[in-house]
Amino acid sequence: MYKTSFFKKSLLAVLAVFLxxxxxxxxxxxxxxxxxxxxxxxxxxxDVIAFNQEVTSVQSNNMTPNALGIFDNPLFxxxxxxxxxxxxxxxxxxxxGLTPVIDSVKIEIPYFSHVTATDKDGNNTYELDSIYxxxxxxxxxxxxxxxxxxxxxxxxxxxxLPQFYYTNQNTEFxxxxxGERLNNGGALENDEFYFNAKEVVIxxxxxxKTVTTERKxxxxxxxxxxxxxxxxxxxxxxxxxxxxxxxxxxxxxxxxNVEKSGSSPSNMALINFSEGKITIFxxxxxxxxxxxxxxKIVLNLKGASAAxxxxxxxxxxxxxxxxxxxxxxxVNKIVxxxxxxxxxxxxxxxxxxxxxxxxxxxxxxxGNVVNxxxxxxxxxxxxxxxxxxxNWKVNEANLVFYIDATKMTGTEExxxxxxxxxxxxxxxxxxxxxxxxxxxxxxTVGSDKRGKSYKIRITSHFRNLIKDATAKxxxxxxxVSQSATTLTFNALENKIQINDDPIxxxxxxxxxxxxNPLGTVLFGGKKGGSPDSEQEKKRLxxxxxxxxxx
Numbered sequence: 001m002y003k004t005s006f007f008k009k010s011l012l013a014v015l016a017v018f019l020x021x022x023x024x025x026x027x028x029x030x031x032x033x034x035x036x037x038x039x040x041x042x043x044x045x046x047d048v049i050a051f052n053q054e055v056t057s058v059q060s061n062n063m064t065p066n067a068l069g070i071f072d073n074p075l076f077x078x079x080x081x082x083x084x085x086x087x088x089x090x091x092x093x094x095x096x097g098l099t100p101v102i103d104s105v106k107i108e109i110p111y112f113s114h115v116t117a118t119d120k121d122g123n124n125t126y127e128l129d130s131i132y133x134x135x136x137x138x139x140x141x142x143x144x145x146x147x148x149x150x151x152x153x154x155x156x157x158x159x160x161l162p163q164f165y166y167t168n169q170n171t172e173f174x175x176x177x178x179g180e181r182l183n184n185g186g187a188l189e190n191d192e193f194y195f196n197a198k199e200v201v202i203x204x205x206x207x208x209k210t211v212t213t214e215r216k217x218x219x220x221x222x223x224x225x226x227x228x229x230x231x232x233x234x235x236x237x238x239x240x241x242x243x244x245x246x247x248x249x250x251x252x253x254x255x256x257n258v259e260k261s262g263s264s265p266s267n268m269a270l271i272n273f274s275e276g277k278i279t280i281f282x283x284x285x286x287x288x289x290x291x292x293x294x295x296k297i298v299l300n301l302k303g304a305s306a307a308x309x310x311x312x313x314x315x316x317x318x319x320x321x322x323x324x325x326x327x328x329x330x331v332n333k334i335v336x337x338x339x340x341x342x343x344x345x346x347x348x349x350x351x352x353x354x355x356x357x358x359x360x361x362x363x364x365x366x367g368n369v370v371n372x373x374x375x376x377x378x379x380x381x382x383x384x385x386x387x388x389x390x391n392w393k394v395n396e397a398n399l400v401f402y403i404d405a406t407k408m409t410g411t412e413e414x415x416x417x418x419x420x421x422x423x424x425x426x427x428x429x430x431x432x433x434x435x436x437x438x439x440x441x442x443x444t445v446g447s448d449k450r451g452k453s454y455k456i457r458i459t460s461h462f463r464n465l466i467k468d469a470t471a472k473x474x475x476x477x478x479x480v481s482q483s484a485t486t487l488t489f490n491a492l493e494n495k496i497q498i499n500d501d502p503i504x505x506x507x508x509x510x511x512x513x514x515x516n517p518l519g520t521v522l523f524g525g526k527k528g529g530s531p532d533s534e535q536e537k538k539r540l541x542x543x544x545x546x547x548x549x550x
Contacts, residue, residue, distance in 0.1 A: 041545040048525035048540045049336040049353040052327045055509050057168035059490035060313040067517050069268030071132045075411050076343050076519045077319040082170050084146055085311040086253040090298040093241045097284025100234040105224040109276035113218045126218050128197045130270035137267030139258045141193035143183045146253040147176035150310035166493045167346040170314035177255050185223030192261055195269050229280050276301040315345040336526040343519030344480045352476040355380040387466050393547040397462035401454045402538035404521040413451040414480040414518040416441050422477030425489050425508055429460035479513035486512040
């Protein structure tokens with residue numbers, strides 16, 4: 001790499017302006033140049049092979065946030081998201097009291113939201129975040145006691161291994177649910193449930209007649225069946241409520257199931273269920289005085305941060321024929337696909353190959369031919385030669401993915417995509433150095449407020465390939481992304497053979513993609529039509545900016 005101090009770069013820039021110089025031999029640009037102003041540089045564009053890859057059932061336990069609802073996407077199809085979570089007592093063992101009688105039970109789970117206005121009385125108007133589909137959509141929501149004890153690990157031949165749950169296990173959990181649904185607070189809390197954006201305002205009249213006002217951001221509030229919790233908690237044998245592990249075997253959690261609500265349009269929300277809690281309000285006598293007191297017991301929904309718990313998100317897709325065909329039967333791994341279909345959840349990604357990887361000739365850092373069994377160098381070999389012998393300097397390398405606006409008409413676009421090392425399932429060097437800004441991946445929006453493209457910088461990755469003739473030119477993976485900081489991978493239930501190589505398998509997918517329900521269609525690298533065609537103008541290419549001496 002060509003490192004230059006900030007002082008030297010600034011000084012050279014001032015001198016360049018003073019002398020009105022546009023000299024192409026200006027080599028002080030070095031590693032620091034990033035951006036769209038490429039004055040005095042020369043760009044080269046290289047063909048890229050990119051094709052679609054289906055994501056089959058994938059690990060979905062212990063993610064945050066989780067999807068709940070039904071999302072009808074006109075391009076990709078319908079996704080139904082159900083959820084199961086373990087629960088735990090706020091403290092062990094609880095002090096219940098004598099002859100307890102429940103007044104009410106409710107579950108509260110905050111939504112992601114933000115304030116849009118506040119009136120003179122302090123009342124807030126909220127807008128919900130992470131809602132997909134019709135904003136006024138309704139669902140038939142049913143909450144059941146789960147009949148399956150979820151575990152965080154299991155033993156196999158003496159080894160303790162993590163327990164995974166997968167996106168395709170909804171039928172298993174549905175068939176094992178216990179009893180009737182627990183949410184019985186009325187139609188708006190079950191058969192006609194909707195994600196309510198209204199602020200929760202609770203006014204309490206105190207003993208001195210003053211009124212206390214409590215405000216909560218929008219949340220799911222469901223009244224639950226009192227008889228169930230009377231028997232399950234208040235009348236339980238004390239040993240069942242003595243410790244976390246015993247309690248989780250006794251009360252195996254809650255299963256959230258969604259269906260269409262009649263002919264109403266539906267929608268889906270991303271929710272942090274780990275912030276949820278169940279509160280049992282009841283009255284009981286104290287052992288000391290036999291006085292009746294108002295009491296409560298709190299149960300927390302368990303989340304990914306709890307080491308001994310588990311959750312799972314079940315994602316079932318009814319795919320549209322065009323999308324299904326694009327990621328299964330019409331994939332071209334030789335010349336690439338014209339369109340790349342990216343979708344989160346149990347969806348799809350794109351595999352990207354830079355340069356011709358069939359040739360075996362190369363050059364070392366001094367320009368000497370190495371491994372010369374094939375006498376026809378590929379583009380990467382030529383670039384290595386030009387850098388080593390012609391003093392070309394690589395200033396910036398980018399991949400720009402253009403959105404197919406026609407196909408995406410009327411469909412919400414993901415805000416971010418994520419490019420990673422598909423071969424080794426690791427982040428790229430560019431992401432490690434600056435994931436927040438220079439790496440890119442955020443959507444570029446036009447004047448019509450529709451997405452135009454995603455630009456990703458791979459300068460460091462590209463330079464590493466050039467300076468090391470033995471560096472492996474790995475495949476890259478592209479997915480939709482929910483979070484720039486979620487870098488873990490989720491295991492596929494079954495490995496998929498790739499590249500017709502018996503030892504190469506696609507076995508994991510980025511968690512950030514599993515968490516995102518959206519999809520997008522991008523122009524691939526396949527050549528198509530005349531030079532003036534949209535496919536040719538917007539097809540995927542690697543663009544590299546060089547400083548080339550005269």
